[in-house]
Amino acid sequence: MTILLIYIAIFIGAFLVVKFITSRLEQRHDFTSLKTVTFGDESAVTANRTASVISIVAIFLIWGAFTGSKLTPIHAPGPYQGKGQFDYVVEGPDGQRDTASVFWQVEDKKGAAEDLEIAEGDGFALNDAINIIKYRSGQLRWDGNDAVSRKDGARIVEVDGQATDFDPNQRDADGNLVQDRPRFRIDNGSVTMTDKGALLITPYQGWQMEPIWLPSPEAVWSRIVEIASEGYQNNTLLQHLGWSLFRVVAGFFFGALIGIPLGYAMGLSDWFRGWFDPIVEFMRPVPPLALIPLVIIWAGIGEVGKVILLFLAALWIMTIAARAGVSGVNITKVHAAYSLGASRWQIMRHVIVPNSLPEIFTGARVAMGVCWGTVVAAELVAAEKGAGMMIMVASKFQLTDIVIMGIILIGIIGYGIDILMRRAERWLVPWKGRS
């Protein structure tokens, strides 16, 4: 929630700052800047590059700030690291009171810090010392070293000057507590009491995320470097990604190989259309993910199963695109070609096929995106290698940095595929949308 607010603040702040600077710096006089109507004129809206850059930087800044990254100059407050001390007052079974101190310190992981050396103190309640692991709470059985114990009826009546009448021995018939458990403030943290009257010390946690939830950017980066060179689960990073890509390309290739001619046949012959319409219309709304279990049953988790799945994912999309491409041909073009002496085959080759290319490219872009998503999902379910499998295995071992690395790489590759398809489209069908 706080993060969202911060993000919105950065969005608005950057907008105001950039608009202010650009309005000062440059007075553009190109065509767009002279348009008086820009709201609602989509062609006047181009992505503001500065905004894109700031957007990416902002995400990394927030990510770094909340994970204690060394790369970012500012940080959200981190967890308290260091020592602390508070006093508590014990009331013995006989009603006598004695004060003792608790000395605590935060350690990075279990056994990282040496035990604190403390003076025992006096009275029947002795001082205690405890090490608490970062981001965790420490439970202190304060009576462990005292002359009186909870079993005897001794209880804490005051922590750092904050009194309480909580008595863990007061229970109802079901054995539940009658009173609410108290909570005390101490320097750099808080203390609560457990059901049994022990002290639960929680040092100040801060706003940052634990690495196990969200590792810092540099941790993810060093994971990328490490896995790129050493590999993970018997395969290098490139092999994992390469296998995923290979499956997508192979599945898409076969899908297009069958789907495009099928789509043409459906656009040109009533028999084909009648025969395949029910099948295509039925398969179209079935998400490829729903086919994963069946494909695994039939073909196993090996390459064949994956390629079949992606083939099925691409097939219907390409069929429908090719069919739409044929139906979309302007009848005057066909008429013109006939009266110029073209045969049926020539019309197919020189009019219908080129005319359907824009539609087919649109379909191919969609199919590639769907295939990429499907392959990752299929690898999440079952695979021996691949980007999705890497994430899945890492998540089982709570290696969040690998999971995040995988997600980032999957996103980058998916984006890259789409950019490549768009390039190819502009190169191969430059007339798209211009007739």
Added chain:
Amino acid sequence: MSGLVLDAISMRFDLPNGDHVQALKNVSLDIKTGELMSVLGPSGCGKTTLLNIIAGFLAPTEGAVTLNGHLVTGPHQERGMVFQKGALFEWMNVRENVAFGPRMNGVPKSESAGKVDHLLEVVGLHDFKEKAIYELSGGMQQRVALARCLANEPDVILMDEPLGALDALTREKMQGLVLKLWKETGKTIILITHSVEEALLLGERLIVMAPRPGRIHKEYNLPFAEMGVGADLREVKHHAEYALTREEILNMIWDMEEEIMGRTEGAA
């Protein structure tokens, strides 16, 4: 037998709801080789249907079309067609579009290249040979369509409102071009138009059609096409007879439109 003969053509469209439209009824025409004929008529009187039948895209329900003695049964390169718009191939450049007909008919590139170049010269697009279709203006695109049709050396050129989508000035220039091509090539040309002025200029013979059922209402033989070849078309329009005929035809079509409106209003 030479020339284009339409023998008692009738065309009936059966509609899915059981109704039918009598688009053409008993249309007979004898068009000599090299004739320039324009066709006028209110919207929906069957002009496009007639042209599609001649082109071979539609088979008439009754009657027959013969060209130079043989029966027309389907589209053929002997009858070229120029459409109002949208018939050029965007995936080819200007030159490839013009060379399409010869290429489809197996003429080697080396043979057709000269003719294609010449035609592009004639329609004034020599400098735009390698341009893509979508880079051309509407008028240029229609000139490409004309050149593409001519490259096949058809006996008959059919034009369905070929200049309908152009602005007045471009249109006038294109009218001059059509006349020039007609005179130079000696082709039979049938041209459908909505503009009375254009029909007068581009028709040695002018046919006015009437709707419901589509039929030939009146026929004119006019001198303006001959006068217009190589001349200033605006001069021709100042001819006294031109203005008279124009008024006469305008009134005629106006009356037909009135009648249609009246009939539909009466029916409603």
